[in-house]
Amino acid sequence: MKQFTILVFSTLLACFVGGWQLSAQQNPDVSKAQLANKYYNSRIYDKAAELYEQLYETTKSPHYFEFYLTCLIESDQLEVAEKEIKRALRKNDNPATLYVQWAVLLKKQGLPEEADQKLQQAIQSVKPSRNDYTRLANIFLSKGEYACAEQLYLKAPQVMPDENFNYELGRVYLYQRNYSRMFAVYLDLIRTDEKSLPRMESAVQSAFRLDVDHSLRKQLQATVLERMQREPEVTAYNRLLIWLFLSEKKYASALRQQIALDKRGLEEEPMIMQLARIAGQNQGYNDALKAYDYLLAKGKTSSYWYAAKQERMNLLYQQYTDGMPEALSAPELAGQFEAALADLGFEAGASRLILNYSQLLTFGLQQPDRSIDLLLRAMNMEQLEAFAKDELKTALADVYVFTGDVWEAIFLYSQLIEDNKMNELGDEVKLKKARLGYYMGEMSWAKAQLDVLKASTSKLIANDAMELSLFIGNNMNLDTTSIPLQLFAKADLLLFRHQPDAAWAMLDSLQQAYPFHSLQDDILYRKASIREQQGNWRDAALWLEKLVAEYPWDLLADDALLELGNVYRTKLNDPEKAKAYYLKLLEDHSGSVHVEQARKYFRELRGDFDQPSAAETTGDETSN
Structure with a gap:
């Protein structure tokens, strides 16, 4: 029994020690790895090589071996590197990456032909699996061997016909700046798999960031239009074109494409609704209204009729509050609100619309009594959620401030603060x-x-x-x-x-x-604001210019410069003056919070961004 106990203990001890040794073999020394990486990033390759060799001997990880070889080559220890590669090739049944390292070594020795042979050996020896192909291609790209990466992915369909490498091949063409080929393979990809469209859009966006002469968008649009004419049944092309138009804020063109798809029975209502919201948020009011009108024309059978009715009405109010020239007058807008509430019903779901209507009655039509009646009635609607009721109560308190009943307003504000901590x-x-x-x-x-x-x-x-x-x-x-x-x-x-x-x-x-x-500069700024509210933009600009001239270094100077740029850009149609004021803000007030916005508008006026192309007017013709 005693001998048996000793035997069991010895066995357990051996297992423990063996397990500990195995763990030590597999887990790298973290501090040593960090030091090796530090030397590598600092280009002290000889010291990094020593550490990576030790890490490889400990872990047997190909990752450390590749770094070890790179450091040997970069520190001109070429004979040692070649010896290590040959020794590794004898043991390795997946030698593709080793051939790439050998090719790098040969190029370092001034032997390009021999290096090309090793690169070809790498391509021929790679295992027929998606992971191995992708890994080798990434190594080619990291070494600048773009042609080899292209060759590898062109070979892949012959070896693995069930796999699709178009996305990866497109990425290679992006590295090569071969944009026409990149667009072609990406369009092939979405033709067979529309679900890959978001991935393609992300890749294309990367290419657009490199677009120095602003020609890539037009090139892609032209390519897509050509494909649409040739293959009108492929709806992914339409969706890509819609994405391009939206990215350029060409909402009318995007809407035409979206409606064309909807008329083909593809149930595009959710996307049309989303397009309307995007256009409205970016002050594309007319295009947003057209999108809502299209949905409303389908009648109440459409699941989006109720939401479209509400959002269209609220958008008309936003257009009014933004002071757009095409906005309805306050009385006309009030009539539209009444008609919308009659269609929708005076119920909890219309609380946002009721809020906006109360604002119009109070501040637009100067009819606070009607506004108070409307809000009190709305606060008693059935199934009204507590938060929605508090929003209505907040609006009611604002009306009391408007009428001068400040104590009633304070009472309501205090209640609201207590209930919404x-x-x-x-x-x-x-x-x-x-x-x-x-x-x-x-x-x-x-x-x-x-x-x-x-x-x-x-x-x-x-x-x-x-x-x-x-x-x-x-x-x-x-x-x-x-x-x-x-x-x-x-x-x-x-x-x-x-x-x-x-x-x-x-x-x-x-x-x-x-x-x-x-307060003198604040007075000038307020006077400019009053003239803006009245739509007298030229007079507003004069007051802002007076502020900038008389108080160039006061707190409001940068605000006035930004506002001047905006007024001349959007209201007075004088881009040169707008550009001058944005530039003055950038030069004289470099620490202002408005710098980023001023720079953006200045660059737009200077023409740094894309101009509208002919594709936006022809895209819908190919879709119908």
Whole structure:
């Protein structure tokens, strides 16, 4: 029994020691691997080679052996490298990568013909599996042997007819800058597998980033149109063309393609709905409205009719609030709201539409009583979710601020803050309440609330809170009296109530009574904002230019420069002036938060981005 116990213990001990030794063999020394990598990245190849050799002996990992060989070659230890390659070839039944290393060595020795032979041996010896082909091709690409990678992938279908390497082959052509061949193989890929379209779009986008002369998009569009004429049954081509149009914000052309597919019975309604939303978010209002109209024309049998009806109405309101020339007037828009609510029904699902309608009644038509009635009725709708009800209550509080019933507004704001401690609406209402304190002249209290909100999880709320807090802080203690700031706040309240003439008069009085106060640049900026709200863009530009000329280094100078660029770019149709103001912002205010936006618009005006092509007007003809 004793001998048996000793035997068992000895066996277990042997297993433990053996297992420990095996583990030590398989797991590399992490610190040694890190040091080897550090030497390699610093191009100290001789020291890296020693460490990689030790790591390979410990782990037998081909990964470390490849690094070891590379370091030997790069440190001109060519004889040692060749010896190691030959020794490895005798043991290795998958020698393809070793032949590539040998070819690199031979090129280093000035023997290109012999190197080409080794590369061909690599291609001939690779095992017929997708992983082995992909791995060898990636090694070819890393060594700059693009032609060999192409040859390998062209050979692959003969060896593995069930595998498709078009995506990988397209990537090789991208390395070679052979874009016509790249487009051809990618189009072959999506012809047989439409599900690979997102992958192709990602690859094509990589090529577009290298598009120095802006010709690749046009080249791809032309190639796609040619394929569509030749193979009209392949819908993947249409979808690719839609993606191209959307990426260029050519929503009308994308919509024509999408409708053409829908008329072919492909049920494109979800995509048309998404297109309408994308166009609307990017101020492509007319194209978005056309998309909604197409869905609505299908009637209530369409599962998207209800959503399209609501979103179309809300888009018309957004067009109005953005001051677009083609927008409906406030009375016309109110009629549209009434008609939409009659079609949809006055129910919980229409709460967003009701919110917008209440805003129009209050601020657009100056009919706050109708707005209050509408909101109170909506808050009693059946099946209305708590959050939606709180949004309606927030709008109601805003109406009370508009009418001057500030205590009722404060009461509602306080309720909302208490009920929404854990969501963004609570912070939004806190900001509204703090701003109301500012309107009422309670500057210290308002600033304290705003300083807390600077930590809000919502970037927009945090930025607005910080901006108003800084404004109050910069202007609150400059005089023994806070009257100038209080007068300015009253002008802001009048603007909130959409009384621009009264606000203008208040600003005039302030400007004349306190000519040396720090609020002078803010007064000019507010006057420009009033003229913008009134659609008087040229007068707005004059006030902004006055601000830039008289207060070039004050806090609002960069804001005024950006706004000037935007006004001349989008409203006054003077791209040269717009470009000059964007450039002045970039040169004089390099630390401004507006630099990125100014640079983007400046580059657009300079022509750094693609111009519309003829393909957008011909694409739909090939699809119908």
